[in-house]
Amino acid sequence: MADEKDPNAPPEALAPVIIIKKIIDDGHGGAHGGAWKIALADMMTAMMAFFLLMWLLGASNDDQRKSIADYFKPASQSLVPFGQLAGSNGMFGGRSIIDPDGFPFSAKQTALLERLTPRSEGGPNPNTDPSQENENPYSDPDKLSPEQKKEIAAAKEKADFDKLEKEIEQKLAENKKLSDLKDQVSITRDKQGLRIEIIDKADFAMFPSGGIGMQGKAANLMKEIAASLAQIPNKVAIRGHTDSVPFQNKDGTETRNNWSLSAERAEVTRQILEKSGIPESRFARIEGVADTDPFNPKDKRDPRNRRMSITVLYNDQE
Numbered sequence: 001m002a003d004e005k006d007p008n009a010p011p012e013a014l015a016p017v018i019i020i021k022k023i024i025d026d027g028h029g030g031a032h033g034g035a036w037k038i039a040l041a042d043m044m045t046a047m048m049a050f051f052l053l054m055w056l057l058g059a060s061n062d063d064q065r066k067s068i069a070d071y072f073k074p075a076s077q078s079l080v081p082f083g084q085l086a087g088s089n090g091m092f093g094g095r096s097i098i099d100p101d102g103f104p105f106s107a108k109q110t111a112l113l114e115r116l117t118p119r120s121e122g123g124p125n126p127n128t129d130p131s132q133e134n135e136n137p138y139s140d141p142d143k144l145s146p147e148q149k150k151e152i153a154a155a156k157e158k159a160d161f162d163k164l165e166k167e168i169e170q171k172l173a174e175n176k177k178l179s180d181l182k183d184q185v186s187i188t189r190d191k192q193g194l195r196i197e198i199i200d201k202a203d204f205a206m207f208p209s210g211g212i213g214m215q216g217k218a219a220n221l222m223k224e225i226a227a228s229l230a231q232i233p234n235k236v237a238i239r240g241h242t243d244s245v246p247f248q249n250k251d252g253t254e255t256r257n258n259w260s261l262s263a264e265r266a267e268v269t270r271q272i273l274e275k276s277g278i279p280e281s282r283f284a285r286i287e288g289v290a291d292t293d294p295f296n297p298k299d300k301r302d303p304r305n306r307r308m309s310i311t312v313l314y315n316d317q318e
């Protein structure tokens with residue numbers, strides 16, 4: 001007979017339960033772990049900087065942009081030969097990155113950033129310190145090459161022409177007696193130099209019909225132009241122009257024509273400029289070309305073809 005379990009007997013010890021915990025890693029750290037936010041912030045910062053740059057370029061003029069470019073332009077590092085900076089003196093050259101001799105250039109002063117230590121703080125005096133001498137290759141005219149001299153002269157000449165053009169335009173704008181003539185004055189650059197043209201129109205003429213006596217407003221305008229021309233040394237060429245309307249000789253002779261009239265008017269203009277302060281030695285040529293070089297080629301009778309050209313010549317044109 002099989003043994004029967006006693007219901008009152010104590011329960012047997014429970015067998016140990018084995019629990020297996022599996023951790024599944026999806027490899028993304030919970031939506032990339034937030035790294036995408038950093039990338040997005042970097043991109044937004046770059047885009048903001050880009051649009052700010054574009055706005056600044058659109059809101060500034062050429063002179064302001066040139067000043068900004070000069071601010072960031074190295075003064076002398078561009079003169080250092082390639083491979084001669086500290087730490088790059090050739091293979092196994094052994095030059096230290098902090099070796100002062102590794103930097104053959106010395107700091108200079110740019111347009112907007114002072115890189116030299118002020119003398120008040122112990123900096124060198126370029127007038128007395130031998131180490132500061134001859135830093136500027138243009139400081140000694142005797143050492144300049146012909147190309148350098150030509151470059152310097154061209155830059156000065158351009159600055160003089162720019163100043164002359166602005167000064168004449170300012171005089172026409174500020175002088176109430178001449179303000180109505182500003183549309184009759186044309187200032188252009190050509191291969192010979194800076195050309196100033198005073199142009200007739202239907203209700204304005206520098207000279208009376210067939211005459212050579214320059215009239216009031218035109219004479220005053222010439223005096224103002226002469227005052228501006230007196231400030232630069234370049235030579236001057238004067239050319240007279242007429243329209244193609246035949247010249248009317250009052251005495252019935254053919255001794256005068258548009259050729260002689262244009263030349264006479266050019267000489268009268270020269271005389272006014274000379275009396276207003278332009279030395280005779282500065283006049284390179286005086287000529288009259290009649291109607292051969294019209295302002296309006298489509299209509300040679302156009303009043304605008306009657307004009308006086310005053311050309312401030314480039315030095316290499318003299």
